[in-house]
Amino acid sequence: MTAEPEPLLHLIGAAQWRVALDAGAVVDASLMTDGYIHLSDTEQVALTAERFFPTREDLLVLVVDRARLREEVRGEPGVPESMHFPHLFGPLPVAAVTSVLPYRPGPEGVFVSPVGIPPLDDALARATAFERSVAERRAAVVMPVDGGVACLDPRVPASWEHNTLWITGDPDAATIVAEADRVLAGFAHRRIVTFRPPPTDLGWEVEELRLQVLDPAAPDPQVPAGRVAAVTQEAMAGLWAPSWRRDHPGIDEAAVNDLVRRESFANAHVRVVDLAVLGDDGVPLAGTQLRIDGATAVIEAVLTAPSARERGHSRALVGDAIRRARAAGCDVIWLLCLTDDWPRRWYERMGFVDFGCRWQAVRS
Numbered sequence: 065m066t067a068e069p070e071p072l073l074h075l076i077g078a079a080q081w082r083v084a085l086d087a088g089a090v091v092d093a094s095l096m097t098d099g100y101i102h103l104s105d106t107e108q109v110a111l112t113a114e115r116f117f118p119t120r121e122d123l124l125v126l127v128v129d130r131a132r133l134r135e136e137v138r139g140e141p142g143v144p145e146s147m148h149f150p151h152l153f154g155p156l157p158v159a160a161v162t163s164v165l166p167y168r169p170g171p172e173g174v175f176v177s178p179v180g181i182p183p184l185d186d187a188l189a190r191a192t193a194f195e196r197s198v199a200e201r202r203a204a205v206v207m208p209v210d211g212g213v214a215c216l217d218p219r220v221p222a223s224w225e226h227n228t229l230w231i232t233g234d235p236d237a238a239t240i241v242a243e244a245d246r247v248l249a250g251f252a253h254r255r256i257v258t259f260r261p262p263p264t265d266l267g268w269e270v271e272e273l274r275l276q277v278l279d280p281a282a283p284d285p286q287v288p289a290g291r292v293a294a295v296t297q298e299a300m301a302g303l304w305a306p307s308w309r310r311d312h313p314g315i316d317e318a319a320v321n322d323l324v325r326r327e328s329f330a331n332a333h334v335r336v337v338d339l340a341v342l343g344d345d346g347v348p349l350a351g352t353q354l355r356i357d358g359a360t361a362v363i364e365a366v367l368t369a370p371s372a373r374e375r376g377h378s379r380a381l382v383g384d385a386i387r388r389a390r391a392a393g394c395d396v397i398w399l400l401c402l403t404d405d406w407p408r409r410w411y412e413r414m415g416f417v418d419f420g421c422r423w424q425a426v427r428s
Contacts, residue, residue, distance in 0.1 A: 071162070071184055072128040072137070072150055072241045075113055078333060081124050081164065085335040088361060089155035090126070100151035103128065103137065106177060107300075108149060109166075113167065113175035123167040124201075126358070129184045132160035135274065159393025161358030163193050166200045187277045188419040191398040192259060196230055202329040209243040211235035212256075220326040221251050222319035224426060228255040237263040254427040261423055268425040274408055275420045277385060278397040282415025285383025292366050292384040295340045295348065297327050303340070303348040307367055330355060335392075339384055341377045350377035354385040361389035363399045366407075382414055 076090060084090040092101045104112045109125065117123055130137060135154025141147070154426075163182045170176045182189035200206050203215035203226070211233035217226040219301045229244055240263070244254040256262065262270055301324045308320055330336055335356040340348035349372035353364040363385045368377050399416065401408045 069130060069184070071181065072104060072130055072152075073106065073109045073178075073181075073383050074101065074126040074156060074161075075109065075117060075167065076124050076126060077120070078122045078124055081126070082333060082335075084156075084158055085358075088159075089157050091155050096289075100138075100153045102157050103150040103152055105150065108147065109167075109174040110177050111147075112149070117126075117167060117175075119173065121168055122281060125165045125167045125178055125181075126156070126161045127163040127165070127181055127184070128156065128160050129162050129359075132157065132359070146315050157393070159359050161198070162360065162396075163190050164357050164393065165193065165197055166206075171368055187396045187398070188275065190360050190396050191275055191277060191362070191419070192422070194357055194362060194398075197357070198330060198357070199225075199228070199230065201333040202226070206369045207247065209247060210239050210326060211243070212258075214243075214247040216247065217326075217329070218250065220322040220329075221320035223326045224253050224255045224428075226326055226329070227253070228424075231256050231258040231262075234260065237266040240266060242284055252428065255424065256425050257422065259420075259422050266425055268427040270423060270425045272403040272421055272423050273400045274397055274403050274418050275422060276401065276411050276416035277419045279415045279417050280395060282386075284390070285379070285386055285414070287380050287383040287387065291341060291380050292339050293342060295338050295342070295351075297324075297331075297338055299346070300327070300338045300340060300351050300353075302363075303351045303367060303369060304368070310370075325413065327353075337385075337388060339381050339388075341372075341380060343372075350381060352378075352381040352385055354388055355388060356392050356394060359394050360396045361392070361394040361398075363389075363397065366399075378410075379414070382411075386414075 095101050133152060135152055136151050137152050139148035140151050162184050162246040169176060184191045199215045203217055205216040207214050209229055212229055214229050220226050227248060240256060248254050280367040305320050305324060308315060308323055340351040343349045350368035352366045355362050355364060363382060366378050366381060386397060401411060
């Protein structure tokens with residue numbers, strides 16, 4: 065069996081990465097001055113961070129697949145001179161980046177070697193890392209908790225998604241409740257996301273979701289030209305807001321405004337494309353959101369107004385999102401759906417394959 069090649073790593077500020085996503089490539093200042101972009105291997109990246117980015121809190125680690133690079137990579141002496149560092153003699157295409165991970169100094173203020181880097185060809189690991197990475201990068205506050213990490217944003221207290229605990233360990237129910245009460249004390253809900261079943265005695269409302277990844281061999285969907293349009297988030301609010309009012313009777317307008325405003329937070333960190341089928345009045349009848357982060361993309365929130373259902377709008381939207389993601393060079397395109405709900409089988413017919421589960425538990 066051939067061992068999987070080790071990924072190359074590149075350090076970049078969050079704002080610079082967001083610019084690169086729109087431009088299609090990373091072009092560092094070093095490329096202009098020295099003729100190359102600095103790369104590292106997993107054993108070198110902490111040294112690189114300490115030398116060039118000491119104390120930086122906004123760094124990202126780009127996980128780079130060497131096979132997708134168009135320009136030469138050559139090892140050259142660095143600091144220390146006894147160590148050779150990989151240098152890329154040309155721009156770094158964003159489609160060569162398989163994962164994007166937050167990278168902060170450790171408790172002592174010093175960078176250490178990153179852990180949990182998703183293997184280049186592990187679609188499940190890349191998808192789960194994508195979701196957790198976006199949650200951390202867009203959060204106003206990231207803090208450790210017993211068994212995981214909390215991502216918080218007091219700007220949108222009504223958004224459960226933006227104020228949640230990500231559980232990576234195996235804490236018992238009492239620990240989960242205590243930590244949720246501690247860090248979510250200012251919110252009207254308690255919520256966790258976990259990649260193993262929550263403790264049976266937790267007593268919260270639990271949902272099991274399937275993580276589905278598009279089969280690379282699935283054919284490109286056929287979508288009539290002009291049926292789906294890329295729209296602004298302001299336009300999408302005409303679909304989202306009525307949906308939240310309909311699905312959550314009694315929700316107040318402050319909460320609806322929170323849920324609308326939160327959508328802009330992701331676009332500051334990943335490339336977000338809101339897609340819609342528009343009615344004659346220009347208001348979306350159906351919509352979805354595509355989020356692209358390098359070579360990985362997720363399709364979110366496929367939604368159709370009740371009056372426009374069973375007209376093929378969802379198929380057109382998902383098909384258009386797949387087409388756009390593939391055109392951007394994404395080889396992992398994934399989504400989440402409830403295990404026991406009918407869309408799971410519908411997505412399977414579109415070419416999506418079950419790769420694993422994740423759970424969320426809420427006490428409201």
